[in-house]
Amino acid sequence: MTHPAQTGFILTRHWRDTPSGTEIDFWLATDDGPRKVRLTGQTxxxxAEAAVQDAITAQIGPQAGIALRTLPLKTFQQQPVVGVYAARYKQLTALERTLREHGIKLYEADIRPPERYLMERFITAxxxxxxxxxxxxxxxNCKLKPAPDYRPALKMVSLDIETSAYEDLYSIALEGCGQRQVYMLGEPPDADADADDEAAAPAIDFELEYCATPRQLIERLNGWMARHDPDVLIGWNVVQFDLRVLQKNADKYKVPLALGREGKGIEWREHPGKQGYLFAPLPGRIVLDGIDALKAASWMFPSYSLQNVSQAMLGEGKDIGDDYDKMAEIERRFQHDKPALALYNLKDCELVTRIFAKANLLAFMIERxxxxxxxxxxxxxxxxxxxHHYLPRMHREGYVAPNVGDVSGGASPGGFVLDSKPGLYDSVVVLDYKSLYPSIIRTFLVDPVGLVEGEIAADPATVVxxxxxxxxxxxxHCLPAITTDLWQQRDAAKRAKNEPLSTALKLLMNSFCGVLGATECRFFNPRLVSSVTxxxxxxxxxxxKLVEAEGYDVIYGDTDSIFIWLKKEHPPAAALAIGQRLADQINLWWRTMLKEQHGLDCHLEIEFDTHYQKFFMPTIRGTELGSKKRYAGLxxxxxxEEEVIYRGLEVARSDWTPLAxxxxxxxxxxxxKDQPYQDYVRDYTERTLAGDHDDLLVYRKRLRQPLDDYKVNVPPQVRAARLADEYNQAQRRPLRYQNGGWISYVMTTGGPEPLEALRSHIDYEHxxxxxxxxxxxxxLQPxxxxxxxxxxxxxSLF
Incomplete structure (x- = not known):
């Protein structure tokens, strides 16, 4: 019976080679619940260049399942090509390796079956x-067509685990799908506990089940996932810690970790360029890490610890906030107060769920x-x-894509930064080009296919x-049309106040120039990037030039923004009017010049961004030259409300202390605000020397390499980390810093010392x-x- 048409959202995609050909599975979220689409017999x-067709045929021999076919396509070097069709994808990749050893190229052999199927049909999600x-x-074996307007209602669960310092599993917490559940290793508290202990016990308003063995913990988790069937699994560092440790314990106790749909396990993969970094594809379910999702959505924090992010976003932290006593407190609760450990475990789940809601992260990931x-x-x-966007359009223009590495070359210039004029200013207006690089691509028709076609064009009137x-x-060309379509979608999203969609579209458009400059991209070409930058x-x-012709001073400019000093103090309304008039004049100049001199439609648009009532541009430390990418303004x-905005200064950088x-x-x-500052400086110094600011003296820095890799010029944070792990070893605790991480320390008369092992007096002079x-x-210099x-x-007193 033919299945009726149904609309869905792709949750996961998988493929496999079978004796009868390649199969592709798509798990969909639909209004009627999850559905799996299975497509069999996918070719x-x-x-390859047609000129090497015979050489390829010789390599294939009588092997069944591979065929060559003439196509109306060509390479960027204008060579006609043939299609190489394989019944199984692994046949194609094996052939590509064999041909490469003989100096023969296959193009686009690295596009996997699910991605090929979707992109050629213009399907995204x-x-x-x-x-x-x-x-x-x-x-x-249905057909799939794009349904770009469909958005699913997804069921989400937040997962968190608690372990010993050696990653022995203690408890598993789940919050979502209308459930709040903790599975705890061990026996329930003694029912005959005295009244005082019972009164002090935390109130339990969730399901708490005790399990006799770690194996039972994992079995209960498998059952919960199958029973409540979430579409999305979230957590904090959920792949690199929670799922990894669950898998480690499942392997240890010889029990499957069946968290995917149909009871499937995690299809673990390691990042090819980042040793030890894992991916955890889960059939039928999306796995989202809160840290990575925030970064993808352009949220910035000095530290992405759950404690720091929850305090910043929710005004609320974890139950156990002190990193240095955390493991000891978890161990104490596990041994003596399991209900309190369960509360702590579940609280972490709930914080992650609330962060996702506050930042609208699930909606952003769907839109993305x-x-x-x-x-x-x-x-x-x-x-x-x-x-995904470019290849199908390029094929329809008659081209196949080059391979990674086909074009070599050095780095391309980045954004332009005007020399700054340091000082303290009244009334500075900032004008900003709207999506500068995408607008340049649209206006000047910058494009990989367009460059190839332009260089072979016989008529100069047909090129820019x-x-x-x-x-x-x-x-x-292809990229200008792609960018225009995304631009129009973003304008519509902004009108509809769909911020997640607007952000996703902006990030994609703004990535195009960087992609063309990445050597890992098949379209890498320094000439393309330079044509934009x-x-x-x-x-x-x-x-x-246009601003200065109006009698104002440009004191700084960076990539797409220009900072204009209005020469005297202006009220906000007057400054706004000047800024808008300047923007209108600049936009008119571009439109007129591009149409009259180049016959181009102008998509460049500068707009008023900010009026700083007061603005400060510092010098480069130790010189009289103006700095770049560093300023502050009121x-x-x-x-x-009045607000001081900082860019690049110490207050906005995590490597300076809270004191600074x-x-x-x-x-x-x-x-x-034109208030006296002298007494403030003196008083702040006096209070620092008196110890009143000791809680502000902590440096918090990241160790980007294993400790043993630091051989010469050992920075303070490494010296502090080594002292910390010497202390941990003496206390018979796990070593925390051997493979990197974050270290908190203060400068003492004995040098940098970690918070967990302070021995010397604070070095106030430092x-x-x-x-x-x-x-x-x-x-103060100006x-x-x-x-x-x-x-x-x-x-002198000090």
Whole structure:
């Protein structure tokens, strides 16, 4: 019986080779629950130059399942190609390796069957099934068509585990699908406990089940997943820790970890370029790590620990917040107060769920998949997203894609930064080019196929001149149309106030230039990237000329923004009017020039961004030259409140202490509001020397390599980490820092010492000369003042 049409959202995709050919499975979320689509007999394809067809046929021999077919396609070098069709994908990849050894190229052989199927049909995440036949919840051999407007209602569960210091499994918590559940190793508390203990016990408002063995813990987890059947599994560091440790314990106790649909296990893969970093594809379920999801959605935090992020976003932290006592407290609760450990375990789940809700992360990941064509839990993947959009359009223009490494070359120039003019200013207006690089691609028709077609064009009227001798076809291109479509979708998303979709579209568009400059991309070409970035350089320089012709000073510019000093103090409304007038004049100039001189439609648009009532641009430390990408300004935010905005300064950087950050904030606030600052500097110094700010002296830095890799010029954080692990070893605790991580330490008279093993007195002179003085002098120099002149008395007493 033919299956009726059904709309769904692709959760996961999998493929396998069988004796009868390649099979592709898509798990869908639909309004009627999860469905699996199975497509059998899928043929895989790659391409080769027609000139080597005989050599390929000789390598294939009589092998069944591979055929060559003439196609109306060509390479970027204008060579005609043939299609190489294989019944099984692994046959194709094996042939590619064999041919490569003989100096013969296959093109696009690395495109896996699910991705090939979807991209050639212009499907991203939403699909509509047509035809096929059903067997239970499986739809066999239907056709899939794009359904870009479909959004699913997904069931989500947050998972967290607690373990010993040696990753022995203690408990598993689950929060989602209307359930709050903890499975705990061990026996329930003694029912005959005395009344005092019973009164002190935490209230249990969730399901708490005790399990006699770790094996039973994992069996209960498997059962819960099968029973409640979530579409999405979330957690904090959920792949690299929770799922990895669950798998480790499942293997140890010889029990399957069956968290996928149909009782399937995790299909573990290791990152090819990042040793020890794991991927955990789960058939039928999306796995989302909260840390990676926040980063993908452009949320920035000094630390991505659950404690720090939950405090910043929710105003609430974990039950056990002190890293140094955490394992000891978990062990104590496991041994003596299992209900309290269960509460702590479940609280972590609930914090993750609330962070996802606060940041609208699930909606963002759904929109991101809908925009990019990548699996919802495939984070990063800018090159793969580019391929998904570009390859099918390129095929329809008559081309096959080059291979990675076909084009070599050096780095391309990045964004242009104007020299800054340091100082303290009244009334600085910032104008910003809207999506600069995508708008350059659209306007000047920058495109891989367009470059190839432009260079073989016989009629100069059919090309657009780029930079450094490049030319692009006016009529044959793909990327400008792709970018225009995404741009229009983003405008519609903004009108609909769909922030997750708007963000996903913006991130994809803005990735295109970087993708073309990545050597890992098959379309890498420095000439393409330069055609975008160098055009941006020209635009920023021309914009400065247009502004200065109006009588204003440009004091700084960076890639797509220009900072304009209005020469005197202006009220916000007057500054806004000037900024908008300048933007209108600049936009008119570009439209007129591009149409009259180049016959191009202008998609460049500069717009008013910010008015700083007070603005400070520092010097490069130790010089009189203006710094770059570092400034502070006083502006009025959307709520009508005054706000100091920092970019690149110490207050916005995690490698400076809270002592320095708080000092810089206080000093800027006083200077921007024309308040006396001298007594503030003196008092802050005095209180630091008196020990009143000792809680602000902690450095927190990341160890990016194993400790043993630091041989010479050992930085302070490494010295502190080594002391910490010496202390941990003496206390018979696990070593925490041998393979990297974050270390918190203070500077003492004995050097850098970790918080868990402080022995010496604090080195206050270090904090005065290395933290407070550089910040003060950078701000006070334009006012002909200095930290030393203000604090000489305190320093001499010290």
């Amino acid at each position: 895989s394809v790659a391409f 939403g699909v509509q099934t047509e035809g096929g036949h059903a067997s239970g919840s499986v739809i066999h 998949a809908t925009v990019t064509g990548l699996p919802a839990d495939h984070l990063g993947g800018s090159i793969a997203a580019f391929n 001149e780029g930079v450094n001798g490049t030319v692009f076809s006016r009529d044959r 160098l055009r941006g350089h020209q635009m920023l320089k021309q914009t400065r 502006a009025v935010n959307a709520k009508g 950050q708080q000092f810089q904030q206080g000093l800027f606030t006083r200077i921007f 904090y005065l000369t290395k933290q407070l003085q550089p910040i003060a002098d950078a701000i 006012m002909h003042d200095s930290f030393t002149s203000l604090t000489t008395a305190q320093a």
